[in-house]
Each structure stands twice: as structure tokens, then as C-alpha cells.
Amino acid sequence: MLRQALLAASRSGGVRRIVETAPYTRSVVRRFVAGETAADALAIADGLISDGLMVTIDHLGEDTVEAVQAKTITAEYERLLERIAKAGYGSRAEVSVKLTALGQLLPDGERTALENARRICAAARNARTTVTLDMEEHTTVDSTLRVLKELRQDFPDTGAVIQAYLRRAEEYCADLADEGSRVRLCKGAYNAPDSVAFTGRDAVDKSYVRCMRVLMAGRGYPMMATHDPRLIEIAGALAVLGDRRHDSFEYQMLYGIRPNEQRRLTELGGQVRVYVPYGAEWYGYLMRRLAERPANVGFFLRSLASKA
Numbered sequence: 001m002l003r004q005a006l007l008a009a010s011r012s013g014g015v016r017r018i019v020e021t022a023p024y025t026r027s028v029v030r031r032f033v034a035g036e037t038a039a040d041a042l043a044i045a046d047g048l049i050s051d052g053l054m055v056t057i058d059h060l061g062e063d064t065v066e067a068v069q070a071k072t073i074t075a076e077y078e079r080l081l082e083r084i085a086k087a088g089y090g091s092r093a094e095v096s097v098k099l100t101a102l103g104q105l106l107p108d109g110e111r112t113a114l115e116n117a118r119r120i121c122a123a124a125r126n127a128r129t130t131v132t133l134d135m136e137e138h139t140t141v142d143s144t145l146r147v148l149k150e151l152r153q154d155f156p157d158t159g160a161v162i163q164a165y166l167r168r169a170e171e172y173c174a175d176l177a178d179e180g181s182r183v184r185l186c187k188g189a190y191n192a193p194d195s196v197a198f199t200g201r202d203a204v205d206k207s208y209v210r211c212m213r214v215l216m217a218g219r220g221y222p223m224m225a226t227h228d229p230r231l232i233e234i235a236g237a238l239a240v241l242g243d244r245r246h247d248s249f250e251y252q253m254l255y256g257i258r259p260n261e262q263r264r265l266t267e268l269g270g271q272v273r274v275y276v277p278y279g280a281e282w283y284g285y286l287m288r289r290l291a292e293r294p295a296n297v298g299f300f301l302r303s304l305a306s307k308a
């Protein structure tokens with residue numbers, strides 16, 4: 001219930017204004033978001049890379065309503081990738097992109113988002129790195145998979161994301177488990193109806209395991225995005241059973257969540273990539289992080305109370 005309420009609040013302009021202006025919100029944001037600028041994100045990325053981790057950097061923003069905004073976001077990614085190229089991180093620093101930020105929801109949005117994503121993929125290629133297309137609301141999944149297919153014609157290393165809570169997740173994984181195909185598997189962070197998604201925790205976890213089996217047995221490059229200790233253990237066991245080398249898959253976690261575990265897996269020889277978001281449009285991202293964990297809501301309520 002609380003999860004659904006927070007996810008509903010992530011779409012509410014009124015709640016947004018209260019949260020954004022509450023005095024203690026900043027400290028909650030700082031826990032999950034690298035900062036407002038690309039320089040902030042790169043400073044965090046640099047520290048993580050020095051510690052043997054990898055990063056995927058996300059410029060926060062979603063649900064773009066004007067074409068000019070989509071262009072601005074695309075240009076921001078191009079500049080970010082120029083800086084990644086200069087730093088010489090190669091594939092240790094890639095970028096994650098939301099197609100709704102690139103205009104997917106505008107009239108003729110799929111074409112606009114594809115064109116913008118192509119520019120970002122080209123900049124990533126120049127920086128010798130890759131792009132992963134985040135997966136958003138269930139209503140955008142088919143369109144995002146179509147854009148992915150188009151992009152992969154020219155940029156075969158473009159990463160996909162599959163949300164295990166979708167009833168069709170296992171089928172999507174089977175379709176994507178080809179040679180060289182980079183697929184991030186996550187549980188899913190949005191509100192989705194029972195008709196398209198499993199809603200119970202147990203059912204989502206079981207689906208995650210089924211998807212993981214498909215991806216780990218396939219010929220692609222699985223990216224296991226979870227902080228769940230049981231699922232991380234199962235991923236490791238599947239890698240051993242399938243004789244997968246450490247460099248043939250990776251674990252992924254969010255900035256600010258289980259940093260000790262990120263380092264423990266790295267020390268064991270695993271590849272770990274941290275999702276590092278930055279930018280001023282942190283509201284939707286923050287609300288999804290709060291929805292994932294009841295303990296985080298304590299911070300949230302204190303932040304609201306301090307407004308009164």
C-alpha cells in the first residue's frame with residue numbers, strides 16, 4: 001500500500017512541490033543522487049572506478065513534454081560522453097538513458113526518441129563505451145523494445161533492461177539472450193496492474209530467478225541489477241554451474257545502496273557496476289527509492305514534518 005502511495009506521489013505535482021522545498025530533503029537526495037552536475041557525477045564515478053568498480057551514469061529526467069527539452073537532454077548526454085572519453089574510462093563508465101526523457105511520450109515520440117538515442121549511442125561509441133536503455137512504465141515497454149531493436153542494428157552493444165515483475169519477463173529474456181546481447185535484469189520500480197505484472201514480492205522474486213536462469217544459460221551478457229542478498233547468491237551459483245567466467249556477466253547496484261556489498265563482490269573478483277544518477281530532476285527517482293524500502297520513508301516523513 002505504502003509503495004503504491006509513494007509511486008502515485010511520484011506523479012503528483014502537489015506532493016512534488018512540498019518534497020522539493022522541504023528543508024531536510026537535500027540530505028535524503030544526497031544519499032541516492034551524485035549531485036546536480038555532470039562534474040558531480042564524474043567525481044563520484046572516478047572514486048568508484050579507482051576502487052575497481054564500474055559505473056553507469058544517468059542524467060535524471062523523464063516524461064519530457066517538449067521536443068526542445070528532449071534535445072537539451074540529448075546534448076547533455078553528448079557532453080557527458082565527451083568528458084567520459086577525455087577521462088579514458090572506456091566501458092568502465094557507460095550511460096543509462098530513459099527514452100521518455102528523449103521525447104518518447106511526445107507526438108511521434110518513438111521516432112524522436114530513436115533519433116536522440118542514436119546521437120547518444122554515437123557519442124558513446126566515440127568514448128569507447130555503451131548505452132543502456134532504462135525500462136520505465138509498463139505502457140512504454142513495447143515501444144522501448146522496438147527502439148532497442150532499431151538501435152542494435154547500428155549499435156549492437158546497446159543494453160536492454162527487463163523488469164522481472166512483468167508477466168512476460170521470461171519471454172523477453174529468452175528473446176534477448178543472444179550472442180553479445182547486454183541485458184540488465186531488475187525487479188521493476190513502477191506501479192503496474194495485476195494484468196501485466198506480478199504484484200506480490202514472492203512472485204516477483206521467483207520470476208527474477210526464472211529470468212536469471214534464462215539469461216545465465218544464454219549467450220548474452222547478463223547484468224544482474226539487484227541488492228537482494230538471496231538473488232545475488234543465486235546469480236553467483238548459476239555462474240559457477242554454467243561455467244561462466246567472471247567477466248561474462250556483471251552485478252549492478254544503485255549509488256548509495258549496499259556500498260559494502262558492492263565492494264565485497266568486487267573483492268571476490270566479480271564485476272560490479274554502480275548506477276550513478278545526477279541532475280536537478282531527482283524527484284521521480286527519489287520517490288521510487290523511497291517506495292522500495294519502508295525504512296527510507298522515515299527520512300521522508302521527517303522531511304515533510306519539518307516543513308510544517
Ligand code: FDA
Binds near residue numbers: 134296
Ligand atoms: P529489494 O527491493 O527486495 O531489496 C533488497 C534489499 O536491498 C533490501 O532489503 C535492502 O537491503 C536493499 N535495498 C533495496 N532498495 C533499497 C533502497 N531504495 N534503499 C535502501 N536499501 C535498499 N527499475 C526499473 O523499473 N527500470 C530500470 O531501468 C531500472 N534500472 C535499475 C538499474 C540498477 C543498476 C538497479 C540496481 C536497479 C534498477 N531498477 C530499475 C530498480 C529495480 O527495479 C528495483 O526497484 C530496485 O533495485 C530494488 O529492488 P532489489 O532487487 O534491490 O530488491
